[in-house]
Amino acid sequence: MDNSRFERILCSSRSDVSLTIASCWLVLLVSGPPLHAMQNEPDARLPADWEVTDASIAERLNAIYAEIEAWNAIDASVARGVVTLDGEVFSSAAAEDAAALAERIDGVLLVRNQVAIATDLESRFAPAGERLTRRVFDFVAWLPVLVVAVGIVLLFVWLSRLAATRSWIDRRLSSNPFLADISRQLIRIAILLLGIILALELLDATALVGAVLGTAGVAGLAIGFAFKDIVENYIASILLSVRQPFAPNDHIVVDGQDGKVVRLTSRATILLTMDGNHLRIPNAAVFKSTILNYTKNPLRRFDFAVGVGTEDEIGTARRLGIEGLTRLESVMDEPEPWAVVETLGDSNVLVRFFGWVDQTAHDFLKVRSAALVAVKTALDDAGIEMPEPIFRVRTVAIETPVHRRRSRPSSGEDVDEMDVAADREIERQAAADRSAGGEDLLSTRAPQE
Secondary structure, three states, rough: HHHHHHHHHHHHHHHHHHHHHHHHHHHHHOOOOOOOHHOOOOOOOOOOOOOOHHHHHHHHHHHHHHOOOHHHOOOEEEOOEEEEEEEEEHHHHHHHHHHHHHHOOOOOOEEEOOOOEOOOHHHHHHHHHHHHHHEEEEHHHHHHHHHHHHHHHHHHHHHHHHHHHHHHHHOOOOOOOOHHHHHHHHHHHHHHHHHHHHHHHHHHOOOOOOOHHHHHHHHHHHHHOOOOHHHHHHHHHHHHHHOOOOOOOOOOEEEEEEEEEEEOOOEEEEEEEEOOOOEEHHHHHHOOEEEEEEOOOOEEEEEEEEEEEEOOOOHHHHHHHHHHHHHHOEEEOOOOOEEEEEEEEOOOOEEEEEEEEEEEOEEHHHHHHHHHHHHHHHHOOOOOOOOOOOOOOOOOOOOOOOOOOOOOOOOOOOHHHOEOOOHHHHHHHHHHHOOOOOOOOOOOOOOOO
């Protein structure tokens, strides 16, 4: 080989070596720590006189494995930077962790993990027995603290019961027994939770509180969605018991259903219909519905329409009907009765009469019935017709016959003798139902809307 060719090969080799060194240097600059950090900052994990040798690596690894119970049976040997791990552990995770630790030691090029998983009963039960013994000793050491924590919980249980039975709650919420009962339960829960938190703080287990509260929050949302109707009814019961839109024995109409109020429970409003049947309406429906209360105002107006013949004097018919209503003692003088012409029909004129009743003294339906009889009697006595719808066919004649009105007999029933007293039978049945006992959130002493 001549000199020129040898020089070209040498130069090419030097170029490849230089390129390789430059590439390695660039990789170190990108992936490793800064150069000045590598030169100026020593490794904090190693002693100052650390020397990377196979023996030092093996000594360091074995010392670390000896300090950890799960790795006591591992033996590390090192040859030219290759670490070989032998021995037995109780889980594959422990073997993988031991190999990962060896890979982080400076000077280790490769780790051969030959650690086996122990399968004999003695080697597996012995550590379990040691751990159980240690936990028993730990429990005995913690036993005085645990006794004090349990004592704190029991003390707060007693305090919660004492506070919940105090009469000051009833004095402040005497008008609403349902709200008073809820307040007692909330006070008991608050005091009991305070005692549990203090006990957990003493046991250094307050992190458990956060986990329990988080789980309770998620469970509360799930339960709320699952039992939405029940929760809605319960909240409506609380609001109705606070607002008291009606009282016991009130005559109300809810969602087209009318009756006397028997009681308000935590789930439903119980009515006794006017024909004596029990009607249960969910409180959520009662709270969202329009409530018509006939009992709030003892005065109630009645009205009815009477047809008068087109040939009769409308003003006379109105006057006679109002006079008939005025003669009734059960119809109030103030506001006074009155009437209006409502419709002009083909064969009659419709006149509507109005009057007021005091429901505390008279029955509404009986008074309206008596008023109908009084108006009809007054019109009959005056010879005013109340015709039925008819069709008349007229023919042209030389002479028109004179039509005479036939007098109608007066009603045989004396209006003044009609019974218009208030009907108390439904009230009596509702009172008997309430006196039988049962949950009732209504109170006559509570303020009402």
